[in-house]
Amino acid sequence: MTTLFPAHELKNICAGCSLRELCLPIGLEHDELSQLDQIIKQRIPVKRGEALFRTDDPFRSLYAVRTGFFKTVVLSEDGREQVTGFHMSGELIGLDALGGERHACTAIALEDCEVCELPFEQLESLSKDIPALTRHFYKLMSREIVRDQGVMLLLGNMRAEERLAAFLLNLSQRLGARGFSSSGFHLRMTREEIGSFLGMKLETVSRTFSKFQTDGLIAVQGKQITLRDLPALKQLLSGCARN
Amino acid sequence: MTTLFPAHELKNICAGCSLRELCLPIGLEHDELSQLDQIIKQRIPVKRGEALFRTDDPFRSLYAVRTGFFKTVVLSEDGREQVTGFHMSGELIGLDALGGERHACTAIALEDCEVCELPFEQLESLSKDIPALTRHFYKLMSREIVRDQGVMLLLGNMRAEERLAAFLLNLSQRLGARGFSSSGFHLRMTREEIGSFLGMKLETVSRTFSKFQTDGLIAVQGKQITLRDLPALKQLLSGCARN
DNA sequence: CGAGGTCTTGACCTCCCTCAAGCCTTGTGG
DNA sequence: CCACAAGGCTTGAGGGAGGTCAAGACCTCG
Numbered sequence: 061m062t063t064l065f066p067a068h069e070l071k072n073i074c075a076g077c078s079l080r081e082l083c084l085p086i087g088l089e090h091d092e093l094s095q096l097d098q099i100i101k102q103r104i105p106v107k108r109g110e111a112l113f114r115t116d117d118p119f120r121s122l123y124a125v126r127t128g129f130f131k132t133v134v135l136s137e138d139g140r141e142q143v144t145g146f147h148m149s150g151e152l153i154g155l156d157a158l159g160g161e162r163h164a165c166t167a168i169a170l171e172d173c174e175v176c177e178l179p180f181e182q183l184e185s186l187s188k189d190i191p192a193l194t195r196h197f198y199k200l201m202s203r204e205i206v207r208d209q210g211v212m213l214l215l216g217n218m219r220a221e222e223r224l225a226a227f228l229l230n231l232s233q234r235l236g237a238r239g240f241s242s243s244g245f246h247l248r249m250t251r252e253e254i255g256s257f258l259g260m261k262l263e264t265v266s267r268t269f270s271k272f273q274t275d276g277l278i279a280v281q282g283k284q285i286t287l288r289d290l291p292a293l294k295q296l297l298s299g300c301a302r303n
Numbered sequence: 304m305t306t307l308f309p310a311h312e313l314k315n316i317c318a319g320c321s322l323r324e325l326c327l328p329i330g331l332e333h334d335e336l337s338q339l340d341q342i343i344k345q346r347i348p349v350k351r352g353e354a355l356f357r358t359d360d361p362f363r364s365l366y367a368v369r370t371g372f373f374k375t376v377v378l379s380e381d382g383r384e385q386v387t388g389f390h391m392s393g394e395l396i397g398l399d400a401l402g403g404e405r406h407a408c409t410a411i412a413l414e415d416c417e418v419c420e421l422p423f424e425q426l427e428s429l430s431k432d433i434p435a436l437t438r439h440f441y442k443l444m445s446r447e448i449v450r451d452q453g454v455m456l457l458l459g460n461m462r463a464e465e466r467l468a469a470f471l472l473n474l475s476q477r478l479g480a481r482g483f484s485s486s487g488f489h490l491r492m493t494r495e496e497i498g499s500f501l502g503m504k505l506e507t508v509s510r511t512f513s514k515f516q517t518d519g520l521i522a523v524q525g526k527q528i529t530l531r532d533l534p535a536l537k538q539l540l541s542g543c544a545r546n
Numbered sequence: 547c548g549a550g551g552t553c554t555t556g557a558c559c560t561c562c563c564t565c566a567a568g569c570c571t572t573g574t575g576g
Numbered sequence: 577c578c579a580c581a582a583g584g585c586t587t588g589a590g591g592g593a594g595g596t597c598a599a600g601a602c603c604t605c606g
Contacts, residue, residue, distance in 0.1 A: 159441025198402025215458035216502035259459035
């Protein structure tokens with residue numbers, strides 16, 4: 061098997077990565093990017109069902125999803141799990157442990173994935189040369205906090221149909237931003253995982269999908285979803301408080 | 304009116320502040336602390352009902368609660384509010400905007416308060432001299448993310464009694480850590496605000512308080528709460544999944 | 547091709563929301 | 577300092593959204 065590219069080309073990952081705009085949306089000079097390249101371990105494969113890390117694992121690295129789809133879950137004391145998020149290409153996983161000693165959630169691959177590993181210690185020392193990096197991580201973390209607050213609003217105030225509509229629209233928007241179709245997509249997670257994330261039972265998820273289909277809002281074929289009436293879905297959200 | 308202390312004494316706030324262990328639990332040298340003192344505006348009063356900042360206000364500073372009690376809220380599109388947290392002395396508010404341009408929530412004083420203001424730009428430049436500061440903010444933010452994930456678990460998995468028990472135990476623990484009584488305290492927030500935070504209606508909050516009282520778990524007199532049976536309250540949480 | 551996981555649908559039930567009425571607390575102005 | 581208003585709290589009755597249990601269909605992957 062011959063190598064098509066010389067090693068130094070293969071090594072230059074961030075500069076050539078189409079996801080750079082998502083991972084590192086900061087104006088880095090070319091030599092700064094290659095500094096980053098030096099410390100990032102690229103394209104680590106993670107098989108479907110495998111954990112990227114688990115709760116209480118020592119925190120060493122952040123991970124950028126390159127291809128594939130992850131869920132993060134936290135476990136309650138009695139062992140039940142709450143899905144806290146779904147993560148697709150260009151998104152960083154592990155921010156909940158940044159600066160701490162141990163991971164606070166478990167990240168599981170929902171399909172065969174590739175990730176880039178960003179070792180935190182090296183990132184931290186690189187931050188001395190590239191101040192924008194620190195600012196960038198502040199921004200990523202605050203965005204994560206805001207996202208979580210949005211989920212709290214969803215869980216605290218919305219009814220089942222509104223939750224599922226919000227979920228579908230969010231997926232659609234994120235897929236669209238990555239150049240995929242925003243109106244038709246394949247769900248990587250089960251009804252149970254959707255339900256766990258949205259605070260409802262899998263039967264309710266299934267029923268609500270069916271109702272949306274009956275109402276002509278979407279088409280459902282197992283995990284294949286087609287959004288048929290975006291305005292109506294968005295409409296569902298405008299009155300998103302329970303009272 | 305005479306000044307009891309010379310100005311340079313008054314200025315030395317962090318070093319003499321009893322909350323330092325909570326705000327800045329990092330081993331800072333004395334001269335580092337006085338560098339911090341230079342940039343921190345101390346003891347800003349905020350009257351009950353007033354906003355420390357509002358959603359979309361430009362982000363300039365973090366705030367450390369010195370005395371008093373705050374709530375943070377986010378507003379849904381149609382104007383209903385979700386309480387995302389309650390904040391007491393020694394806790395930092397504004398992390399959801401750190402690194403960003405604008406605040407993502409509104410912080411309201413639930414009683415007359417005093418806060419210390421930490422201007423972000425000056426904090427950032429100070430971080431070049433004190434590397435531990437950056438690490439500290441990473442830690443604070445990741446802790447906030449973990450806290451939010453805990454709330455997601457609560458909202459997604461728990462029933463009314465479990466939510467309220469979790470809420471009371473959390474308050475108790477935080478008050479205890481500050482040297483206040485952990486078994487008897489005065490609620491600063493209304494039933495409606497508790498309900499908003501916990502994803503239930505104020506009537507359900509009230510009913511659940513009454514039930515806890517009937518069961519001998521707590522004593523309720525308006526906003527005055529006494530925890531009477533801590534083990535039983537904790538017991539409620541051990542089976543904290545709905546299924 | 548068969549087994550196990552996943553999904554759908556139905557029937558029933560429960561928890562919590564809704565609406566309503568009245569009481570209590572707090573703050574303000576006379 | 578008292579009276580009253582307005583907000584906050586409690587409690588009851590009734591109903592509905594979604595949970596629970598169950599049965600069967602449908603994938604999908606070894």
